[in-house]
Amino acid sequence: MEAQKVEMFIxxxxxxxxxxxxxxxxxxxxxxxxxxxxxISTIQLKDPTTILIVSILAGSLGIDRxxxxxxxxxxxxxxxxxxxGIWTIVDWFSIQKATREKNMQKIQQFLY
Amino acid sequence: MVLSRNxxxxxxxxxxxxxxxxxCFNMVNKQSVLEPVEVCFIKHxxxxxxxxxxxxxxxxxxxxxxxxxxxxxNPMGFLVAFIMLFTPLWILxxxxxxxxxxxxxxxxxxxxxxxxxxxxxxxxxxxxxWIWNINKGV
Numbered sequence: 001m002e003a004q005k006v007e008m009f010i011x012x013x014x015x016x017x018x019x020x021x022x023x024x025x026x027x028x029x030x031x032x033x034x035x036x037x038x039x040i041s042t043i044q045l046k047d048p049t050t051i052l053i054v055s056i057l058a059g060s061l062g063i064d065r066x067x068x069x070x071x072x073x074x075x076x077x078x079x080x081x082x083x084x085g086i087w088t089i090v091d092w093f094s095i096q097k098a099t100r101e102k103n104m105q106k107i108q109q110f111l112y
Numbered sequence: 113m114v115l116s117r118n119x120x121x122x123x124x125x126x127x128x129x130x131x132x133x134x135x136c137f138n139m140v141n142k143q144s145v146l147e148p149v150e151v152c153f154i155k156h157x158x159x160x161x162x163x164x165x166x167x168x169x170x171x172x173x174x175x176x177x178x179x180x181x182x183x184x185x186n187p188m189g190f191l192v193a194f195i196m197l198f199t200p201l202w203i204l205x206x207x208x209x210x211x212x213x214x215x216x217x218x219x220x221x222x223x224x225x226x227x228x229x230x231x232x233x234x235x236x237x238x239x240x241x242w243i244w245n246i247n248k249g250v
Contacts (some may be wrong), residue, residue, distance in 0.1 A: 081152040082221045
């Protein structure tokens with residue numbers, strides 16, 4: 001793919017991925033065919049900041065995990081009042097990383 | 113998060129062990145004069161019980177055989193008690209037989225629960241339970 005398109009994609013979407021993953025994504029994007037651009041540019045990624053806000057406000061109900069698609073863990077959090085409050089606090093700090101990993105999984109379907 | 117077999121099993125075992133410790137702690141603590149320990153964030157800050165507040169008390173009355181009382185405190189206690197009883201057994205069976213039936217079951221359940229036809233009724237049940245919880249002031 002054209003380097004200009006790839007740079008544009010990276011610039012507008014870098015906050016959705018871990019910093020160490022961005023170089024890999026750039027290399028893959030340059031290598032793949034141009035026909036995949038339509039799919040990749042319209043992909044729906046989850047904003048780590050939004051999930052963090054949800055986690056702080058409604059983390060005890062497991063809503064953040066449900067939003068990420070981890071239904072099983074969400075139910076676990078819901079049934080235990082957010083893991084007796086401990087899991088809620090742990091997730092305030094780990095949910096952004098989890099979101100970025102989810103985004104990486106999503107884009108990987110199109111990259112390979 | 114992509115859960116591997118060992119990761120899922122260790123999370124479940126840790127959760128079960130923590131649950132058993134919590135139940136035992138509450139059993140011992142109930143006889144003393146100490147104030148009951150509240151860990152629920154929502155209840156602590158807003159004074160409104162969350163959907164699963166009262167599960168501990170429900171499980172405690174289940175251990176005494178009071179099924180009606182447990183249902184009246186919080187029906188979710190049954191679900192939690194069921195999970196706490198059967199997950200360790202299932203994990204043990206899986207480890208002995210070197211299979212991953214629980215992992216497959218967990219993944220299938222996740223995709224099954226994401227269907228709107230299943231998710232919306234469950235959500236409504238939880239909301240009704242929550243309203244009931246608030247009304248009876250668990």
